[in-house]
Amino acid sequence: EAGVAQSPRYKIIEKRQSVAFWCNPISGHATLYWYQQILGQGPKLLIQFQNNGVVDDSQLPKDRFSAERLKGVDSTLKIQPAKLEDSAVYLCASSLDPYSNTIYFGEGSWLTVV
Amino acid sequence: GENVEQHPSTLSVQEGDSAVIKCTYSDSASNYFPWYKQELGKRPQLIIDIRSNVGEKKDQRIAVTLNKTAKHFSLHITETQPEDSAVYFCAASKGAQKLVFGQGTRLTINP
Numbered sequence: 361e362a363g364v365a366q367s368p369r370y371k372i373i374e375k376r377q378s379v380a381f382w383c384n385p386i387s388g389h390a391t392l393y394w395y396q397q398i399l400g401q402g403p404k405l406l407i408q409f410q411n412n413g414v415v416d417d418s419q420l421p422k423d424r425f426s427a428e429r430l431k432g433v434d435s436t437l438k439i440q441p442a443k444l445e446d447s448a449v450y451l452c453a454s455s456l457d458p459y460s461n462t463i464y465f466g467e468g469s470w471l472t473v474v
Numbered sequence: 475g476e477n478v479e480q481h482p483s484t485l486s487v488q489e490g491d492s493a494v495i496k497c498t499y500s501d502s503a504s505n506y507f508p509w510y511k512q513e514l515g516k517r518p519q520l521i522i523d524i525r526s527n528v529g530e531k532k533d534q535r536i537a538v539t540l541n542k543t544a545k546h547f548s549l550h551i552t553e554t555q556p557e558d559s560a561v562y563f564c565a566a567s568k569g570a571q572k573l574v575f576g577q578g579t580r581l582t583i584n585p
Contacts (some may be wrong), residue, residue: 402480402563402575403518409578416572451517461506465517
């Protein structure tokens with residue numbers, strides 16, 4: 361079974377530039393999550409989608425972060441403009457549905473803002 | 475909202491010994507408690523989980539215990555091996571609510 365796919369794996373940008381990350385969840389998984397993992401910390405949920413609708417985006421810095429899942433499958437997370445403190449690993453994850461609890465993570469997209 | 479505290483932040487044990495990592499949570503309504511293992515540069519992977527209707531669960535050398543009254547749960551690894559070296563995260567959630575993760579424990583197994 362294919363896992364959660366993410367790209368790019370690594371990205372270095374200057375502050376105030378923009379960046380976009382792409383995620384393809386496990387086939388058939390209706391729920392998709394974007395987590396931010398700062399070095400030395402646990403993952404923090406940024407946004408949760410159920411199909412193409414947003415379930416929880418309470419911790420998404422909406423002045424600079426945006427995410428979409430237009431067709432209920434792939435998702436894109438964008439940061440514009442980036443700040444130094446956005447340097448982190450952005451983990452996409454998916455689950456069958458929000459009640460299944462078991463979520464599967466992708467390998468992550470490592471962002472360095474200089 | 476839910477808050478999860480994890481201790482210790484680093485743990486070093488001799489190969490063959492046992493390792494214990496502890497987490498506390500704040501929301502008494504939380505009912506799902508997974509543990510994830512993350513090797514350097516890799517994705518977090520679920521290694522074991524427990525629901526609030528169970529007090530203990532075991533899978534080979536790994537076990538998790540839950541004390542709902544005290545609102546804490548622990549990961550126990552017995553007969554540790556070098557490949558157990560990684561960062562371990564606990565998490566908690568309720569129903570369809572988001573998983574809230576602890577800060578992580580870096581476990582090092584010394585040969």
